[in-house]
Amino acid sequence: MTPTALGDLLRDLAPQVLGAVVRRYRDFDSAEDAVQEALLAAARQWPADGLPEHPRAWLIQVASRRLINIWRADDARRRREETAVSLDPRDVAGAADQPDTGRDDSLRLLFLCCHPALTAPSAIALTLRAVGGLSTTEIAHAFLVPEATMAQRISRAKQRIHAAGAAFTMPGPDEWRGRLDSVRHVLYLIFNEGYASSSGDDLVRADLSHEAIRLVRTLHRLLPDDTETAGLLALMLLTDARRDARTGPHGELVPLPAQDRSRWDGKLIAEGVALISATLRRHAVGPYQLQAAVAAVHDEAARAEDTDWPQILALYGVLERLQDNPMVTLNRAVAxxxxxxxxxxxxxxxxxxxxxxxxxxxxxxxxxxxxxxxxxxxxxxxxxxxxxxxxxxxxxxxxxxxxxxxxxxxxxx
Missing domain, CATH: 1.25.40.10 (Tetratricopeptide repeat domain)
Incomplete structure (x- = not known):
């Protein structure tokens, strides 16, 4: 297995493993550290020893044992004792050797990382680490901050979740919509930072935009009937399709009208157009679907002068009525x-x-x-x-x- 393929596999498995360990031990803070150690162990051992027959089960078992070791070495005895009391004894006895049920807790994990108690920067950092499987070093590099600063941000985020008494459960009907909106918003912010960096020398950070797309694909797989999630995925695909044409040979910004459209990714455009076309026919339209529709109009124009601006203006008009956002009005002014x-x-x-x-x-x-x-x-x-x-x-x-x-x-x- 190539290093790239191994990295992709570990990132796919990271939220599933963390979700399983958190569900089993109900200690998000320590479980997250234990899973990171298990991922590092896999990155070192699997290239030499070969891929285990059941990679997910291997990671869960290693993370469980690391977590138990963390508890044993933890100076905070009261916390360890309280956690042990809250658990069913059958969960603790031999838990590290329990079989993997194959249950995917990724959605619960996303909801936990995007808890309302967190600020957007904290939720982004925690989502990238816990759900995305990125190391603290990778996240710090992406956001151009020292590793110690990012480590503190992630630590504070976990402390806030603990202080808020957040449980590893799905939100009830009363808070479901708001929590799902928060999850989508965090993933949207991650993508935007990757596609159009807000600071620093690089215009594009492909690692962040790719990670956002991967996470939204996961969310869409878990919630296939949610049209706004489908709209968010379509928006990301249709926007990312232009990424290679957004910069010149020296990394300089190339505005949309001047881009070489032969460099746009036709497969991503086709996937995004098909997704938003199917979504718009199904239910009431939401903001992400409308933004995706705007992106589709741009992407389907063979030349800049062929752009259907009246249609874009109409779409922004609808979006502005749904979402009182000055950036939407700014885009409508251009149209x-x-x-x-x-x-x-x-x-x-x-x-x-x-x-x-x-x-x-x-x-x-x-x-x-x-x-x-x-x-x-x-x-x-x-x-x-x-x-x-x-x-x-x-x-x-x-x-x-x-x-x-x-x-x-x-x-x-």
């Missing part, structure tokens, strides 16, 4: 400008600026719309504001290059 002209888009943009003062994307859109209207000096001022506001090095370079071109156009020969 409105493409349909009715830049003046209409700029008028709508004024209302967005009141809700997102100083946001670099508002300034960048204003610059593009002013450029469309022919007001190059005002466009240059807006682009300069966007450069100063963004924390993404790739976006800064793109905007600076575009601003230099704009100055050249504005300067008489």
């Amino acid at each position: 409105l400008a493409m349909v009715d002209g830049p003046a209409a888009g700029l008028a709508l943009l004024d209302s967005v600026e009141q809700r997102l003062p100083g946001h670099h994307r508002v300034a960048a859109v204003r610059g593009h719309l002013l450029e469309m209207s022919g007001d190059l000096p005002a466009a240059a001022a807006a682009f300069d504001q966007a450069i100063r506001a963004t924390t993404s090095t790739a976006e800064q370079r793109y905007l600076a290059t575009h601003l230099a071109t704009l100055h050249t156009r504005a300067t008489p020969p």
